Amino acid sequence: MVLPIYTGTENDVLREVAKSVKKVTKQHLKLIKNMKQTMVNAHGLGLAAPQVGVGDRILIANFQYGEKVGEKNVVMALINPEIIKHSDEEVMGEEGCLSLPEVYAPVKRYKNILVRFLDEKGNEQHLELSELNARIIQHEIDHLDGKLFVDYLDEAVIGKYEKELAEANQF
Numbered sequence: 001m002v003l004p005i006y007t008g009t010e011n012d013v014l015r016e017v018a019k020s021v022k023k024v025t026k027q028h029l030k031l032i033k034n035m036k037q038t039m040v041n042a043h044g045l046g047l048a049a050p051q052v053g054v055g056d057r058i059l060i061a062n063f064q065y066g067e068k069v070g071e072k073n074v075v076m077a078l079i080n081p082e083i084i085k086h087s088d089e090e091v092m093g094e095e096g097c098l099s100l101p102e103v104y105a106p107v108k109r110y111k112n113i114l115v116r117f118l119d120e121k122g123n124e125q126h127l128e129l130s131e132l133n134a135r136i137i138q139h140e141i142d143h144l145d146g147k148l149f150v151d152y153l154d155e156a157v158i159g160k161y162e163k164e165l166a167e168a169n170q171f
């Protein structure tokens, strides 16, 4: 089932810190299935539970392993994801967000990360990620902490997207 995606910089549900999942339940698995469908349907690279109105630390990543985006991908759920190691090096890259349609701007993120999470069976896993895949996780974990990528932008850049952000805030 495709779920409605919450939008806006002023939407409370997108500004709250999501809660850790204590035990992966059937409800979580149903949510994950629906979130995957919702993300694929919206052509997103990631989706965090708060974006569909759920305050649990769950995200879906659409990892890219091809030369071009969409060429070779793996869709995966990460529960209670946590960056436990990262490179000193940061890289700029353009980001967008399903909760802020039509807004795109460069953001600085760690180039490499090591993320720890629970998989859908509740088993602890680790993944080493770099470049775009590391960026996806950093963007989505921000959602779990109530942060949006536009929070990193300076006023001049935000000003260019006044109309788009106003529309996103008409939730």
Ligand SMILES: [Zn+2]
Binding pocket: 096, 097, 098, 099, 139, 143
């Ligand atoms: Zn987003």
